[in-house]
Amino acid sequence: xxxxxxxxxxxxxxxxxxxxxxxxxxxxxxxxxxxxxxxxxxxxxxxxxxxxxxxxxxxxxxxxxxxxxxxxxxxxxxxxxxxxxxxxxxxxxxxxxxxxxxxxxxxxxxxxxxxxxxxxxxxxxxxxxxxxxxxxxxxxxxxxxxxxxxxxxxxxxxxxxxxxxxxxxxxxxxxxxxxxxxxxxxxxxxxxxxxxxxxxxxxxxxxxxxxxxxxxxxxxxxxxxxxxxxxxxxxxxxxxxxxxxxxxxxxxxxxxxxxxxxxxxxxxxxxxxxxxxxxxxxxxxxxxxxxx
Numbered sequence: 001x002x003x004x005x006x007x008x009x010x011x012x013x014x015x016x017x018x019x020x021x022x023x024x025x026x027x028x029x030x031x032x033x034x035x036x037x038x039x040x041x042x043x044x045x046x047x048x049x050x051x052x053x054x055x056x057x058x059x060x061x062x063x064x065x066x067x068x069x070x071x072x073x074x075x076x077x078x079x080x081x082x083x084x085x086x087x088x089x090x091x092x093x094x095x096x097x098x099x100x101x102x103x104x105x106x107x108x109x110x111x112x113x114x115x116x117x118x119x120x121x122x123x124x125x126x127x128x129x130x131x132x133x134x135x136x137x138x139x140x141x142x143x144x145x146x147x148x149x150x151x152x153x154x155x156x157x158x159x160x161x162x163x164x165x166x167x168x169x170x171x172x173x174x175x176x177x178x179x180x181x182x183x184x185x186x187x188x189x190x191x192x193x194x195x196x197x198x199x200x201x202x203x204x205x206x207x208x209x210x211x212x213x214x215x216x217x218x219x220x221x222x223x224x225x226x227x228x229x230x231x232x233x234x235x236x237x238x239x240x241x242x243x244x245x246x247x248x249x250x251x252x253x254x255x256x257x258x259x260x261x262x263x264x265x266x267x268x269x270x271x272x273x274x275x276x277x278x279x280x281x282x283x284x285x286x287x288x289x290x291x292x
Contacts, residue, residue, distance in 0.1 A: 043174060049201075056201050057164045062229040065260055066161065067091045069253040072102065077244035086110055091264045098157035099265055114267050115157055121267055129274045137278040161232055163203045163221055165194055178204070190216065200224075202231060215241040227256040 044052065068090050075083040086102035096117050104110040112123040120138060122131040166183045173180050179198050184191045195205040202224055208217040217240055221233040236249040276284070 046172075049172065052201055053165055053170075059229045060162050060164050060231070063094070063162055063227065063232075063256045065091070065093045065258055066227070066232070066254065066256045067258050067260070068161070068251050068255070070249050070251045072250075073248045075246050091260055092158055092161065093260055093265070094158040094162070096158075097265050099267075112267060114265060116265050123267065123269070123273070125270075127274075128270065128272065129276055130269060131276045131278075131281055133278040141278050141282045160236065162230065163206075163233065165196065165201065165203060200231075217241060225254065227254060230256065232256070 070088050070090065071085065072088050073083065073085045086104060087107075088100050088102045090098070090100040092098045097115070099112075099114040101112050102110045109125045112121075112125070114121045115135075118135050120131075120133060120135060123129075124131070165181050170181050170183050172182065177195065179196050179201075180193050181196060182191070182193045190208055190210055192206055192208045194203050194207075196203055203221050205221070206217075206219045207215065208219070209215055217238065219239070220237040222236075223234040224231045225234050232251075232254060234251040234254065236247075236251075238245075238247040240246075
């Protein structure tokens with residue numbers, strides 16, 4: 001393998017991280033989910049539902065920062081050839097500062113991902129490479145658009161761990177599996193629907209589609225834990241419908257509203273590191289189409 005060829009694991013991981021872990025939206029679970037034979041709670045009126053959603057979001061908004069330890073696995077189409085597992089440490093300052101460091105077996109540093117406002121940096125120590133650029137640059141990478149993940153690059157990562165549901169521009173319906181809320185986020189080129197727990201209104205499952213109805217992602221939330229006034233999912237799962245990638249996250253330690261040192265969002269770049277722009281990343285992807 002030449003030094004210019006991206007090994008499928010790291011190449012796929014790097015791209016998947018920027019395009020999926022970069023910016024995973026969601027997550028499976030049993031949050032008081034309706035089971036067959038179980039009496040369904042009374043259906044709230046539209047006014048009551050909107051008020052409860054507003055109250056839930058206000059409680060979620062009390063969380064401003066959080067730090068977590070977690071296990072993350074990445075696989076493709078259920079196979080083991082592309083399976084990767086990492087121990088990770090992350091910090092987040094809402095709404096737009098996020099950093100996650102990943103370690104392979106033996107504690108070997110595998111990646112350092114930082115999203116700070118509109119800039120993305122992904123350091124791969126074992127390859128001495130730094131992928132960096134503005135979000136707008138990554139949005140225009142052809143492979144990002146091909147897999148329908150350009151809108152994820154625009155998303156604030158806090159939405160992954162602190163899920164909320166829009167109160168406005170939302171309509172809802174009861175179905176056999178529970179209460180579905182439909183949203184068309186303003187200014188975005190996709191729409192989504194969210195299955196919520198009828199009692200708590202916490203998201204259980206989220207499906208994201210293009211404007212034309214093509215399925216992009218299926219995302220799940222489970223094992224919610226109350227942290228101060230908010231609730232965060234400890235188990236998350238993300239499924240990319242277009243390329244078969246599956247990312248699973250299991251949080252093992254979580255702290256909210258913790259003070260974060262200034263260096264938490266300051267990345268030290270080693271000397272001699274090879275810098276890769278979004279444009280260069282796309283060229284490398286086209287040269288090594290082994291993960292498509």
